Amino acid sequence: DAGVTQSPTHLIKTRGQQVTLRCSPKSGHDTVSWYQQALGQGPQFIFQYYEEEERQRGNFPDRFSGHQFPNYSSELNVNALLLGDSALYLCASSLALGEGNTEAFFGQGTRLTVV
Amino acid sequence: LAKTTQPISMDSYEGQEVNITCSHNNIATNDYITWYQQFPSQGPRFIIQGYKTKVTNEVASLFIPADRKSSTLSLPRVSLSDTAVYYCLVNRDDKIIFGKGTRLHILP
Numbered sequence: 001d002a003g004v005t006q007s008p009t010h011l012i013k014t015r016g017q018q019v020t021l022r023c024s025p026k027s028g029h030d031t032v033s034w035y036q037q038a039l040g041q042g043p044q045f046i047f048q049y050y051e052e053e054e055r056q057r058g059n060f061p062d063r064f065s066g067h068q069f070p071n072y073s074s075e076l077n078v079n080a081l082l083l084g085d086s087a088l089y090l091c092a093s094s095l096a097l098g099e100g101n102t103e104a105f106f107g108q109g110t111r112l113t114v115v
Numbered sequence: 116l117a118k119t120t121q122p123i124s125m126d127s128y129e130g131q132e133v134n135i136t137c138s139h140n141n142i143a144t145n146d147y148i149t150w151y152q153q154f155p156s157q158g159p160r161f162i163i164q165g166y167k168t169k170v171t172n173e174v175a176s177l178f179i180p181a182d183r184k185s186s187t188l189s190l191p192r193v194s195l196s197d198t199a200v201y202y203c204l205v206n207r208d209d210k211i212i213f214g215k216g217t218r219l220h221i222l223p
Contacts, residue, residue, distance in 0.1 A: 045212055
């Protein structure tokens, strides 16, 4: 079982550009969540996808968008990059069991640097 | 979701038992308590999850009192490799919200 895989592992972009990050969930998982983690901070929830739709969203601007494909993989898109978008972007997958009893598996993350 | 409060940092020595306590005063009936471990530049790793009383796995124990307003993660006989950030969080319906975590530093 490959677990959660993210690509690329590192990325350098210029301010104003657009970026797409990719995530393949753990086998059997149908829910994908994205997080942004700045240096020294805890991960911040961006949004969550289930059944190809955005189900929940954190406090992030519309520059952050996503997509989930029929095979449950997901993309995170960030437009008009700002220096402050530099962070580790984490993808987590889980199985929608409901009742709050969920174990999320995280990928290794994509380190995005905006210059 | 209930806000969690935990110590910013802790130091301990190899071989000792480490207990990290987290408070979650506004926990709701359907909320579970989960602990994650994170090493630098890696994604968080699930440690343990519980609803009430005590849960134990091969890595840790989780103690939850009857009122569920706090929980304690217990790491038996820590080693240098347990140096990491530990996050206590309350999750409901797959939404996981992280706090600042506790930076645990294990000394030789």
